[in-house]
Amino acid sequence: MTTDTLGGVARRRPWISPHALRRNLVAWIFMLPAAALLVVFLTYPLGLGVWLGFTDARIGRPGMYVGLENFEMLWDDSVFWLSVFNTVLYTTVASLLKFALGFWLALLLNEHLPFKAFFRAIVLLPWVVPTVLSAIAFWWIYDAQFSIISWVLIKWGWIDAPINFLGDVANARASVIAANVWRGIPFVAITLLAGLQTISPSLYEAAALDGATAMQRLRYVTLPLLTPIIAIVMTFSVLFTFTDFQLIYVLTRGGPVNATHLMATLSFQRGISGGQLGEGAAIAVAMIPFLLAAILFSYFGLQRRRWQQGGTDR
Amino acid sequence: MSSADTTARAAGDSGGMRYLDSLPRRVVTVYVPLVLFVFVLLFPFYWMAITAVKPNNEMTNFNQFNPFWVVAPTLDHIRYLLLETSYPGWLWNTTLIAAAATFLSLIASVFAAYAIERMRFSGSRQIGLGIFLAYLVPPSILFIPLALMVFSLGLYDTKFALILTYPTFLVPFCTWLLMGYFRSIPFELEECALIDGASRWQILTRIILPLAVPGLISAGIFAFTLSWNEFIYALTFIQSSENKTVPVGVLTELVRSDVYEWGALMAGALVGSLPVVILYSFFVEYYVSSMTGAVKE
Numbered sequence: 001m002t003t004d005t006l007g008g009v010a011r012r013r014p015w016i017s018p019h020a021l022r023r024n025l026v027a028w029i030f031m032l033p034a035a036a037l038l039v040v041f042l043t044y045p046l047g048l049g050v051w052l053g054f055t056d057a058r059i060g061r062p063g064m065y066v067g068l069e070n071f072e073m074l075w076d077d078s079v080f081w082l083s084v085f086n087t088v089l090y091t092t093v094a095s096l097l098k099f100a101l102g103f104w105l106a107l108l109l110n111e112h113l114p115f116k117a118f119f120r121a122i123v124l125l126p127w128v129v130p131t132v133l134s135a136i137a138f139w140w141i142y143d144a145q146f147s148i149i150s151w152v153l154i155k156w157g158w159i160d161a162p163i164n165f166l167g168d169v170a171n172a173r174a175s176v177i178a179a180n181v182w183r184g185i186p187f188v189a190i191t192l193l194a195g196l197q198t199i200s201p202s203l204y205e206a207a208a209l210d211g212a213t214a215m216q217r218l219r220y221v222t223l224p225l226l227t228p229i230i231a232i233v234m235t236f237s238v239l240f241t242f243t244d245f246q247l248i249y250v251l252t253r254g255g256p257v258n259a260t261h262l263m264a265t266l267s268f269q270r271g272i273s274g275g276q277l278g279e280g281a282a283i284a285v286a287m288i289p290f291l292l293a294a295i296l297f298s299y300f301g302l303q304r305r306r307w308q309q310g311g312t313d314r
Numbered sequence: 315m316s317s318a319d320t321t322a323r324a325a326g327d328s329g330g331m332r333y334l335d336s337l338p339r340r341v342v343t344v345y346v347p348l349v350l351f352v353f354v355l356l357f358p359f360y361w362m363a364i365t366a367v368k369p370n371n372e373m374t375n376f377n378q379f380n381p382f383w384v385v386a387p388t389l390d391h392i393r394y395l396l397l398e399t400s401y402p403g404w405l406w407n408t409t410l411i412a413a414a415a416t417f418l419s420l421i422a423s424v425f426a427a428y429a430i431e432r433m434r435f436s437g438s439r440q441i442g443l444g445i446f447l448a449y450l451v452p453p454s455i456l457f458i459p460l461a462l463m464v465f466s467l468g469l470y471d472t473k474f475a476l477i478l479t480y481p482t483f484l485v486p487f488c489t490w491l492l493m494g495y496f497r498s499i500p501f502e503l504e505e506c507a508l509i510d511g512a513s514r515w516q517i518l519t520r521i522i523l524p525l526a527v528p529g530l531i532s533a534g535i536f537a538f539t540l541s542w543n544e545f546i547y548a549l550t551f552i553q554s555s556e557n558k559t560v561p562v563g564v565l566t567e568l569v570r571s572d573v574y575e576w577g578a579l580m581a582g583a584l585v586g587s588l589p590v591v592i593l594y595s596f597f598v599e600y601y602v603s604s605m606t607g608a609v610k611e
Contacts, residue, residue, distance in 0.1 A: 020436075023433060024435045024436055026514055027429045027433040027434075028429075028435065030428060030429035030433065031425065031426050031429050031430075031441065032425075033421065033422035033426070034422040034423060035426070037418075037478075037481045037485055038481075041478060041479055041482045042448055042482045044463075045456050045459035045460045045463060046451060046456065046459070048462065048463070049455060049458060052458060052462070101351075104347070105351050108344055108347055108351070109348075111340075119348070119352065120598075120602070121595070122356065123355060124601065124602070124605075125355065125591065125594075126355050128539060128590055128591060128601070129359070129543075129587040129590065130542060130543040130560070130561050130586060130587060130590065131543060131545065132543075132545050132565055133560075133564065133582075133583035133586050133587050134358055134359075134362075134583070134587075136565065136580070136582075137361055137583055138358060140365060140579070143576075146373070146374055146381075148381055148382075151376055182355065185355065191605060194602075194606035239452065240452070243452035243455070245546050246546065246561075249549075263454075264454035264546075267454070267458065268457070268546070268550075271458045272458070272461065277458055277462065280458050281458045284455040284458060287454070287455055288455065291450070291452070294450075295447065
């Protein structure tokens with residue numbers, strides 16, 4: 001055990017000493033289970049997926065390398081471009097709404113409230129429950145004949161006939177976005193609340209003494225201090241919204257006339273249901289540039305946060 | 315000092331500048347929006363629950379029965395679900411798969427997080443970053459190649475297909491979370507143990523793990539919930555009814571094209587949500603800390 005004690009000294013030497021070597025060896029043994037799982041079931045499939053995008057593999061038949069054929073086919077495929085458009089629309093609108101409403105809810109929960117812990121616990125429920133199961137509840141809420149929303153609106157005299165929530169292009173898009181926002185608000189609200197709670201009240205008091213209105217305090221105190229955590233939360237939110245699959249699969253399966261097909265659902269439809277693994281993989285590969293952009297954004301968000309906290313960029 | 319002054323100070327100390335707002339103003343700016351938020355966020359659960367106990371004739375007859383309430387509650391849908399479908403089997407599968415995947419991921423993550431955070435081996439920083447990036451790889455781009463792998467490994471339509479693939483999103487998350495917890499444990503404790511002659515293994519099991527129990531609980535219940543809620547892998551890798559998980563089973567077996575059994579569907583959604591909701595209600599603080607921890611670290 002003396003070797004470990006000396007490890008701290010050995011580490012500073014420029015060459016790799018036997019102590020450091022042994023220390024590395026133990027560390028690598030500790031890393032082994034996680035590394036093995038991730039390399040076999042994450043890194044390798046990621047590479048395999050990219051490779052599959054360049055083949056004509058089908059279910060039950062190993063594919064041949066076909067170059068860019070899949071991508072050329074997708075380039076001329078109006079359904080693919082529609083799915084790209086839908087994904088961007090879905091992500092943009094849902095993320096903006098999630099941020100606005102989630103931020104508002106976080107500000108409300110940051111107030112001095114009775115039963116604060118209880119409210120916070122309840123608010124997180126939509127996020128805890130399996131998406132597919134809550135989506136099934138939304139399916140019933142959006143029923144063409146027996147929708148509770150239609151019933152209430154008819155009762156109030158706002159509309160005459162039940163709304164066709166999932167059968168009409170614009171309605172279907174709005175409906176799936178609403179369901180996604182419903183599920184995403186708690187995550188944004190609770191994480192932003194955690195950020196809000198770290199802001200010292202004395203800053204608001206100082207701003208108020210200097211004559212800042214509530215709106216100005218929000219704009220010039222809360223927002224700047226919260227920017228780093230907003231960047232990270234929204235990156236996660238954008239990432240998960242962009243790759244969403246479950247909600248669409250339950251509510252519309254991409255319909256009506258592909259108006260709500262996202263890239264992920266189209267990839268599943270072509271790759272698994274249709275058996276064209278190569279084409280499905282090519283659609284998944286086409287998502288990667290968007291994801292990389294989001295990840296880079298997140299990476300720089302993290303860097304900035306350390307710097308703002310007075311830490312060093314490790 | 316007058317008593318009014320003292321109360322104002324007390325209020326100021328406990329609630330920031332709250333004393334500047336009048337009550338009616340607070341009702342409009344805080345309570346009304348908050349109640350609206352809570353109503354919208356909870357309504358689907360109420361609707362799920364009320365439909366699950368509603369007899370079919372009430373469900374489709376809005377003229378005679380108010381849809382928001384149930385006149386003659388029935389357990390028929392739940393009885394049908396538990397006795398005439400494979401639902402109990404799906405519940406068991408989901409529990410087993412989620413527990414096994416969580417256990418496997420926790421073990422791998424504890425070792426990995428300890429090594430990255432405390433052993434400072436060459437390349438540990440890069441590996442830490444790699445783990446974070448792995449967390450950002452979504453299942454939606456992995457399921458096609460994984461399906462191919464699962465098939466060629468002979469795991470298709472078995473529980474092992476899911477137990478082995480769920481760690482792809484659980485291990486990065488748990489490792490990332492545990493790294494944060496290990497970081498908060500003072501270095502000095504380890505140094506004392508090293509001087510007293512403890513091995514790395516002893517330090518981990520006798521000192522670090524007991525201190526990191528809250529972190530382990532956070533990571534564990536969170537991982538369990540993520541596995542319970544997983545859908546796309548379960549949909550792709552499982553075919554036979556007896557191996558399905560709850561989300562896949564409810565969607566693919568209870569939904570028939572001709573007529574929708576809304577009562578049974580809602581009962582299935584409700585019963586399938588209950589385990590995670592119960593788990594959540596016991597460990598709210600751990601959930602919140604793991605959720606905020608994952609973004610804050």
